[in-house]
Amino acid sequence: xxxxxxxxxxxxxSEGTRPIRTIETAVxxxxxxxxxxxxxxxxxNRPVLITDVMGALGAAGSSGTLPYVLDAxxxxxxxxxxxxxxxxxxxxxxxxSNVIGGVxxxxxxxLQALTAAKAMFGVQPRILGAPGLDSLPVATELAAIAQxxxxxxxxxxxxxETMEAAALYRDNFGHREIMVIWPDFVNWDTVANAxxxxxxxxxxxxxxxxxxxxxxxxxxxxxVPVNGVTGISKDVFWDLQSPSTDAGYLNxxxxxxxxxxxxYRFWGSRTCSADPxxxxxxxxxxxxxxxxxxxxxxxxxVDKPMHPTLxxxxxxxxxxxxxxxxxxxYLIGGGAWFDPAKNSKEQLKDGKLTISYDYTPVPPLExxxxxxxxxxxxxxxxxxxxxx
Numbered sequence: 001x002x003x004x005x006x007x008x009x010x011x012x013x014s015e016g017t018r019p020i021r022t023i024e025t026a027v028x029x030x031x032x033x034x035x036x037x038x039x040x041x042x043x044x045n046r047p048v049l050i051t052d053v054m055g056a057l058g059a060a061g062s063s064g065t066l067p068y069v070l071d072a073x074x075x076x077x078x079x080x081x082x083x084x085x086x087x088x089x090x091x092x093x094x095x096x097s098n099v100i101g102g103v104x105x106x107x108x109x110x111l112q113a114l115t116a117a118k119a120m121f122g123v124q125p126r127i128l129g130a131p132g133l134d135s136l137p138v139a140t141e142l143a144a145i146a147q148x149x150x151x152x153x154x155x156x157x158x159x160x161e162t163m164e165a166a167a168l169y170r171d172n173f174g175h176r177e178i179m180v181i182w183p184d185f186v187n188w189d190t191v192a193n194a195x196x197x198x199x200x201x202x203x204x205x206x207x208x209x210x211x212x213x214x215x216x217x218x219x220x221x222x223x224v225p226v227n228g229v230t231g232i233s234k235d236v237f238w239d240l241q242s243p244s245t246d247a248g249y250l251n252x253x254x255x256x257x258x259x260x261x262x263x264y265r266f267w268g269s270r271t272c273s274a275d276p277x278x279x280x281x282x283x284x285x286x287x288x289x290x291x292x293x294x295x296x297x298x299x300x301x302v303d304k305p306m307h308p309t310l311x312x313x314x315x316x317x318x319x320x321x322x323x324x325x326x327x328x329x330y331l332i333g334g335g336a337w338f339d340p341a342k343n344s345k346e347q348l349k350d351g352k353l354t355i356s357y358d359y360t361p362v363p364p365l366e367x368x369x370x371x372x373x374x375x376x377x378x379x380x381x382x383x384x385x386x387x388x
Contacts, residue, residue: 029151125149186230218361332359
């Protein structure tokens with residue numbers, strides 16, 4: 001800019017805190033098969049954005065997993081949903097490879113195609129699954145994609161006939177981004193006119209999105225009525241006051257199970273995390289939401305002149321957002337600050353700025369205890385009470 005000017009110039013200064021919008025979390029992403037689905041509405045191996053789940057059912061056909069997963073989601077609302085339809089193989093092994101996917105002619109297929117959704121539609125799936133197809137290789141890949149995209153995946157204890165097998169199956173994972181569920185639900189199949197196994201993971205996708213919209217991402221999947229189901233595929237003994245039950249055994253092994261008490265419900269809030277800090281589903285999702293929210297909200301700051309006022313504006317903006325989340329009970333507490341020890345003159349000169357913040361997620365009330373004591377103290381004024 002030239003220093004010389006004969007007249008008046010206005011230099012606009014854009015300083016101050018920017019509002020921070022929480023990322024959208026109630027976005028489902030799943031992979032399914034659908035041999036008779038409309039190939040135009042659901043092209044093979046391409047992400048499809050659904051805004052009307054009920055309407056999409058009309059093009060999903062009646063075979064494969066696609067219509068049943070959409071039906072499960074539909075029972076809990078109509079969240080934004082990304083679907084990738086894959087081809088059924090000659091056997092389960094080939095189908096598994098199709099579900100996992102890869103890159104063909106520069107285009108991602110199967111589960112990998114879920115990572116292309118943001119570039120195509122501007123939304124990132126945060127609730128992942130492959131109901132009816134989530135064998136161990138698929139579940140392992142789901143966990144990897146969930147890590148990559150800061151999402152959360154729900155997988156079944158694949159082909160486990162007993163609760164002991166389900167508990168052992170959980171040991172295949174050490175990921176905070178994944179929850180293992182056993183057994184499945186039962187519901188009525190209007191095509192076969194009979195009861196059928198209804199994948200619990202499909203219901204988990206729909207219910208998770210509903211909870212995110214109605215309550216928030218800080219509430220776990222556990223102990224919320226599940227819509228559209230009529231039974232549980234295996235007998236699961238549960239008692240609210242005793243840990244020595246089938247449900248207690250499974251929960252202790254970090255497996256979420258199903259119960260029937262005032263409606264059918266998921267029971268369990270644990271992930272497969274090897275780190276106790278992220279043992280709860282809510283802790284993991286809180287970490288993911290904060291990381292994505294803070295990063296996405298500060299795109300505007302990248303490449304701005306790094307003046308102390310810029311750093312101050314960022315800190316104040318983050319603190320304002322944390323105060324909002326605390327006020328709305330999404331967090332217990334938190335705060336942001338500039339740490340001089342992490343911002344040496346050499347780092348600042350190199351264009352590197354580190355803003356620190358901490359937070360405390362809201363844990364679920366998993367173990368409520370009452371202390372009951374018998375006493376004769378209330379008999380002391382017995383006579384006085386009679387005269388009252």
